[in-house]
Amino acid sequence: MAKEQLSVFDIFKIGVGPSSSHTLGPWRAAERFLKETDINTIASIQVNLYGSLAKTGKGHGTDIAVMLGLNGEDPVTFDTSTLHSAIDNITTTQKIKLGGQTEVTFTPATDIIFHKKESLPFHPNALKIVAILTTGATIEGTYYSIGGGFVVKDGEDASTTKQHVTLKYDINDAEDLLQNCMGAGISISQLVMENEKAWRTQQATVKGILNIWRVMQECIYRGCHADGILPGGLHVVRRAAKMNRQLLKGKPETNLTEWVAAIRQSGTDFTSIMNWISCFALAVNEENAAFGRVVTAPTNGAAGVVPAVLMYYHVFGKQTTDADIVKFMLTASQIGCLFKMGSTISAAMGGCQAEIGVSSSMAAGALTECLGGSPSQAMQAAEIAMEHHLGMTCDPIGGLVQIPCIERNTMGAIKAITASQLALQGDGEQMKVSLDAVIKTMWDTAVDMSSKYKETAEGGLAIKVPLNLPEC
Numbered sequence: 001m002a003k004e005q006l007s008v009f010d011i012f013k014i015g016v017g018p019s020s021s022h023t024l025g026p027w028r029a030a031e032r033f034l035k036e037t038d039i040n041t042i043a044s045i046q047v048n049l050y051g052s053l054a055k056t057g058k059g060h061g062t063d064i065a066v067m068l069g070l071n072g073e074d075p076v077t078f079d080t081s082t083l084h085s086a087i088d089n090i091t092t093t094q095k096i097k098l099g100g101q102t103e104v105t106f107t108p109a110t111d112i113i114f115h116k117k118e119s120l121p122f123h124p125n126a127l128k129i130v131a132i133l134t135t136g137a138t139i140e141g142t143y144y145s146i147g148g149g150f151v152v153k154d155g156e157d158a159s160t161t162k163q164h165v166t167l168k169y170d171i172n173d174a175e176d177l178l179q180n181c182m183g184a185g186i187s188i189s190q191l192v193m194e195n196e197k198a199w200r201t202q203q204a205t206v207k208g209i210l211n212i213w214r215v216m217q218e219c220i221y222r223g224c225h226a227d228g229i230l231p232g233g234l235h236v237v238r239r240a241a242k243m244n245r246q247l248l249k250g251k252p253e254t255n256l257t258e259w260v261a262a263i264r265q266s267g268t269d270f271t272s273i274m275n276w277i278s279c280f281a282l283a284v285n286e287e288n289a290a291f292g293r294v295v296t297a298p299t300n301g302a303a304g305v306v307p308a309v310l311m312y313y314h315v316f317g318k319q320t321t322d323a324d325i326v327k328f329m330l331t332a333s334q335i336g337c338l339f340k341m342g343s344t345i346s347a348a349m350g351g352c353q354a355e356i357g358v359s360s361s362m363a364a365g366a367l368t369e370c371l372g373g374s375p376s377q378a379m380q381a382a383e384i385a386m387e388h389h390l391g392m393t394c395d396p397i398g399g400l401v402q403i404p405c406i407e408r409n410t411m412g413a414i415k416a417i418t419a420s421q422l423a424l425q426g427d428g429e430q431m432k433v434s435l436d437a438v439i440k441t442m443w444d445t446a447v448d449m450s451s452k453y454k455e456t457a458e459g460g461l462a463i464k465v466p467l468n469l470p471e472c
């Protein structure tokens, strides 16, 4: 597996739901194809989806993402409230504005082809974009969405797509991380901040992280105030807003700051806190399922775990400062990097252990560091959280990122907090299972896992629950 140098902003990326691999990745692939092509020479365009992108692409919004990418929209800034009208417009007019500039004929029903029986060898999430030029010639690009919104082009080494930088601390695995922290007498977050300086100033990193946290908080707040039915045909009723009202017990609030204050006054008994953590996670993943703005952490399907745990720390722990938020995010990102380097964060490669398991591990390690744990305790927390997600399959009903996905985020958050508490009770020295061992085990389990359980909706709950859904 090629070594990658990853930044905190590779792990936490602002995007649009419902899936980083099936929505954000294909969106970026479409943008990239246009960047590599002279748009003005294109007469028409066709998109071919393979493997998991074909099998669960409808439910995961892959077709929508590709259309928006071709249409020149940016997932970071796109006004998600206009998503359905933008797609309706393309469908009705049968025209798409490539890169927002050049209008060509495009019929989604025939120009996006779902090759459900075909997979490309490099990765289960593959798409090939073919442009027919005004001269009659064709050009094409094949891309793989390898998880967490990362995209590589056919024949490209993932490590060569990254900007090459020399990091102060060269981290290959968890043992490296621990030895470097102990050798320098610094925490995981301090080490990561030193490494981030290879890309930008400390000030810019702090600013970027606080912006990510702002987007996460806004997502939780929106989700806690949005009732209704989720799109896709499963008729899943959104629960976070109702839970929010019940938990607030009538306390008034009109914005995020007032809301946080109202939560703090609404009761801090064990049950209330547990319910709030679930509510935060549900809110994010309901927003994600509704094509809302979310942050990959490290994926969209698992986008609720890290924000729910950080919100728990922010609301019910000590009054957090910006420095605490930065510490949490830097530590979480490093744990996510270890999994991406040593295993996978793609459900199409490793099942849901690669999404919810990794996010829970990230949150556990980060919370432990913020609560005063040593690097070895933080890594033990990360190990415990993943240890109890090993083997978790991906079996989204109807190919939608809704059941079991939304609730799974609540479980990932609670497990992260439990893992953190367990690690804080020990000294991190007596751990029998290392973080590296669990990362390797996760990968071995991923390799052994049947493809039925890797984001294909061909096994598990996806086939046990009889539902009359539109084909996906």
Ligand code: SF4
Binding pocket: 301, 302, 347, 351, 352, 353, 355, 356, 393, 394, 395, 396, 400, 401, 402, 404, 405, 406, 408, 455
């Ligand atoms: S089951 Fe897990 S991995 Fe699969 S789509 Fe849902 S959250 Fe993602």
